Amino acid sequence: MTMDIHAGDGRPVIIGGGIAGLMTALHLAPEPVLLLSKSALGKDASSTLAQGGLAASLGADDNPALHLADTLAAGDGLCDIHAASSIVHAAQAEIEALAGLGVRFDRDRNGAPLLGLEAAHSRHRIVHAAGDGTGRELVRALTAAVLNTPSITVATGMEARRLIVHDGAMAGVLAEAPKGPVLFATQRVVIATGGIGGLFPDTTNPLGCFGQGLALAARAGAELADMEFIQFHPTALDGPTRPMHLVSEAVRGEGAILIDEAGRRFLEGGDLAARDIVARAVWKHLAAGHKVYLDARQRPGSDFASRFPAIHAFCKNAGIDPASDPIPIRPAAHYHMGGIAVDAAGRSSVAGLWACGEAACTGLHGANRLASNSLTEAVVCSKRVAQSVAGTAVRRDRQPVAATMPPRPDPASIRPILARTLGVLRSGEDLGDAIASLLPIAQGHAAASDPAAVGLMIAIAALQREESRGAHFRTDFPPKAAVARRSRLRLDEALDAARGLPFETFPHARSA
Structure with a gap:
């Protein structure tokens, strides 16, 4: 089998076309960078499906210390307090930067961001766009910015299969292209491939997100962290569609409640308890032979369609009107708190390998991610990863060797x-x-x-x-x-x- 070897010109290679990958590429400009994506940018990426938004302490009654306290409480003792503090303090500035890139956040009549409430948050601090279409709007704006940045070369239809390591450091990326294998010589690689939900039959993630980035890093000898912590979202639409449609936590934030087939509320501790608590309660109730529903008939009621247009649309396609019908739900694999172990700059244990977004484990989320901290982490850490990549020297004497696909x-x-x-x-x-x-x-x-x-x-x-x-x-x-x-x-x-x-x-x- 012939292999096309692209001689390395020092360009970093970013693997992944979601928010983390797009943002890292933009922050590296004007340094030339190659971005590899299996699909068209944003397509088949978990980022596009993100409904809730970005968590940031923008309200008059809020501050980063309160955001940090909620993050640590949800993380159940396993958050890296220094990483978490650094990220929540940087959130406001990065959201402003996103607005500068053309992201159209939802705002009130005075131009201030509308702030939603989600589980385990003590304040309204969820910044959203297009109602429940935040991820889609971010991907739209960032894709446009990437395609208008001459220093970024986008290669779609490229699936990274192996990282090439030489003397303990990155030397190349072996990828499958439409015309056959390609070996990219590079000493700087960023993994931004999303999560692992596709390893489960019931997931809200695209089925193509099944931990490929983690496998790449693991086969290259990288250390992974907190792998056992998988967040199961408690309210995925219970139906035959895969991936399962997510009914955002923001729906409960606006007053919807969990009930069973008898109309009885069964959740002790409240409908906005931390996700792990709610998921276990729903799981156990289902295992006991009950049905579980999200009841939004009273709140948000008639406002459901305007506040949550995407959720309303897929519910209607399933024959459900959330303003008059309870929504059948069940837990589904949603987010991975674990991933490639990285430091504050996104560096892994393998020289020349960084990770960003859900594929990385920064220590922010601990044992249980606080809702909407994930997009915040991706946009904050992408800048730090880019700065670290740009500041890393390249050795001209290191070249990859051919590898088996x-x-x-x-x-x-x-x-x-x-x-x-x-x-x-x-x-x-x-x-x-x-x-x-x-x-x-x-x-x-x-x-x-x-x-x-x-x-x-x-x-x-x-x-x-x-x-x-x-x-x-x-x-x-x-x-x-x-x-x-x-x-x-x-x-x-x-x-x-x-x-x-x-x-x-x-x-x-x-x-x-």
Whole structure:
């Protein structure tokens, strides 16, 4: 098989065409940069589906200290307080910068941003655009800006398959192009590929977002962090459509409530409790044989269509009028708090490799992301990543070597395993089952091997965390440990841990 090798000219390569990738490319201008995207910019990106908005303390009754306190409380003891403080303090300036790039935020008659309320926030601080179309509006404006920036070369239809490492540092990116394999020589790579929701059958993420960026980093030897913490959004529209339509938390922020088939409110602690609490309550109620609905008939009631036009449209397509009908919902994989371990500048443990957005683990989210902090993190950290990339020297004597192209990744066979074992509620027996099933696939060279490797790292981290904290709930270890600790793991460590497990102690595990 012939391979087109592009001689390196020092250009950084950004992998991912969502908000994190677009913003990083814009901040690097006027330095030339190559942006790789599997699809057209913004298409099939989680960013486009983001409904809620960006969290920032813009209200007269708010300040960054209050925003930080809410972030730390939601993170359940695992946030990096320095990272979190730095990001929430920078939020206002970056939102103003987005407006300067043409993002049309929703504003009141005086021109001030309209601020919404979401779960676990003590103040109205969610800045949104186009009602519930914030992600779509951000992608629109940023895509236009990128296409009008001469220093950014956009290569769509390009799927990064492997990172090439030489002497412990980045040397290239092996990608599959429409006309065949391409090897880009580069010593600076930014992973901005989104999350892992596509590893689950029930997800609000595009099905093409199944942790490819994490697999790239893991195969290159990078350290990953907090992999066990997966946020399941409690209110996805319960229907056959995949990905599942998200019914934004902002709907509950405006007064909608959770009820069952009898019209009874069943959630202790309030409908705007932290997402992990609400997701577990809904999951348990469904498991007990009930139906669960989001009731917006009273609030926002007749205002639903104007306030949430996108949600109203997909509900109507499903035969539901939110102003008169309760909306059937169930939890779905939504956001990954874990990812590639990075420092304050977005640098990973591999020289020349950065990560930004959901693929990165900055420490902001801890064990349970505070609603709408994710877009804020992406726009704030993209600037810092770009500054770090621009300030990194390039060695002219390092060139990549040709590598074998792995198969196109396909998570289809992995989804049932993760759905059964790594959902809202977990147990040691189920995690042992997952590890036994995933290990031989992760060690192979099949289409499912990269998705299996990511799933294996999640399962190992979940098995090693013998407590329930935030979005990670162990039915066999419900109490929270006295001392909070973050988890860090490399792929070789996960493989060694899996091989060393006594699978006979897991009654339901299939022998690897």
